[in-house]
Amino acid sequence: MNLKFKNKRISGILTVLPENEVMFDDEIDNYNFSKAQSMKLKLVMGYDKRRVVKEGTTSSDLCIYGMNYLFDNSLLKKEDIDALLLVTQSPDYFIPPTSHIIHGKLGLKQDMVSMDINQGCSGYIVGLNQAFMLLDQDSIKKVVLLNADVLSLKVSKRDRNSCPIIGDGAAITIVENDTSEKAIYSSVKVEGKGAEALIIPAGGFRTPSTKETAVLQEDQSGNLRALDHLKMKGDDVFNFVQREVPTMIQEVLQKSGYNKDDIDCYMFHQPNRFMLKKLADKIGVPHQKMPNNIVENFGNASGVSIPTAISFNLGDKLLKDSFLVCMAGFGTGLNWASLVMRLEHLKFCEIINYK
Amino acid sequence: MKTTIHNLLSEIRPEFDFSQSSNFVAEGLLDSFDIVQLVTALDEAYNISIDGVDILPENFSNVESIKATLIKNGATT
Structure with a gap:
């Protein structure tokens, strides 16, 4: 499906990354593969450093930290935000929406839109499109698009398919109306x-997490992961x-x-x-x-x-x-x-x- | 071309004798990460870029299929 928008712009982008860094070289022994093989893959795939949250840090924590940075540095005013969109696959809870938790902790106004969108790797484009659509409303002048994920907590440390690439982070993008006619x-x-x-098989309503879903199983390629992990x-x-x-x-x-x-x-x-x-x-x-x-x-x-x-x-x-x-x-x-x-x-x- | 392919295969998985296998993937001599390494090595050796849509197990299952994939993607020697 093709979409076209006019009179919209991105006016700011802030990326918030966890300070905690892990190195591929330190994790090689976790995998059922030879060190030589893993080192060759490191070069080809670009495995090296990853930023991951410490247990207990959530998507909303990263977003709130970034939003406060913008407020404190006069880069954004609370009262100007007419819509808060959060794109995430790692919400703080099933209920309520994590965007509402962020809204509450930041003390934003009541007269605005706030919603979660469950999207993954294409979530930035999906979120921007949604922001552009909202800006077609006369009452919406500024949208804050939040993208955040902490999926490292859902990846098996013994899964070479996923573990070496998955990092955590959040991004805040300010989207607003513009006089420019550029489409x-x-x-x-x-x-x-x-x-x-791409699925986390257990932990939702279809297959709730149990002791059994937490048990590591070896796949054909020698990776070990549980049903609770990203596959x-x-x-x-x-x-x-x-x-x-x-x-x-x-x-x-x-x-x-x-x-x-x-x-x-x-x-x-x-x-x-x-x-x-x-x-x-x-x-x-x-x-x-x-x-x-x-x-x-x-x-x-x-x-x-x-x-x-x-x-x-x-x-x-x-x-x-x-x-x-x-x-x-x-x-x-x-x-x-x-x-x-x-x-x-x-x-x-x-x-x-x-x- | 066949010699180069054999040499590259042996560099990636020196523990296997590829001349004794009729299907490298089905018999477990190459996994998907090995194929990624092989593609990178072949791209460099022949100064080409093997099309991503051709990076399928069946195109790397034996020396003949690898050779055919190389020729399809512009390798000449």
Whole structure:
């Protein structure tokens, strides 16, 4: 599905990362593979450092920390927020919505929209689209989009498929109306038949967590995980991404009227270095236009990875300069979504550490 | 081309004798992470980029299928 928006802009991006860092080299012995094999993979996939929360830290903690940073530094006023959207797969509770917990702890006004959206790797694009739609209402002038996940707590430390890439974090994006006529183009697609490619099988209402669901089991590849843990069918996800994402990018570029060389940066979800290099090759753009350095520096925090890539690779250049950016998220769902828009003259674009 | 393929396979999994296997994947000589390493090594050796949609187990199950995948993706020697 193609979407088009006008008179909207992103005015600020703040990424909040846990201070706690773990190293791939320190975890190699957790896996049922030779050290030599794991070290080769480290280079190809970009496994290195990950930021993960300490047990007890939740998605809302990261968001509240970042929001208070914005308030304290006069980068955002509480009374200006008309909508609070939280995209997460790791809510504090099933009930109530985590966005409401954040709303309450921040003391925001009652006359506003607050909602959770359950989306994963494409959650940044889904969240932005939702923010743009809300801004079509006369009463909504400013939307705060929160992306946050702490999925490292749901990954088996003995699962080499997932553990070396999963990081935690949050991102706060301010989306507001703009007088500019520059259009924003988006494409959103879904294939629910692939829903089990990325799943935490137990812990919901279908299969509640029990002693049995916490027992580690070995898969065919030698990884150990429980039903309570994130399970990723890496091959299926890789093949789906390589098959579907380049076509979607072609479509969104065609709709936008830009060609691939007009785009300054391809800020894509950050699953691993290998997958991104293959996507860049297939789409036909130089590797340096599609950064792949987030997994190696911070880990993949699902919907947080695109704003992290923007904050890390463009940062304060976005305060003065203008970049035509193509974003794409893909994964859980299965869902894949893209967006072409201009990012320019942001009020802030930075990474801070959660302490 | 076959010699290069054999050499690269032996570098990735030196503990296996690939000449004795008819299906590297089904017989457990290569897993998906090994295929990722193999693709990276082949891309470098032949100065190509194997298309992501071709990175399927059946295209890396024996030397012939690997050779066919290389040729399809522009490898010439």
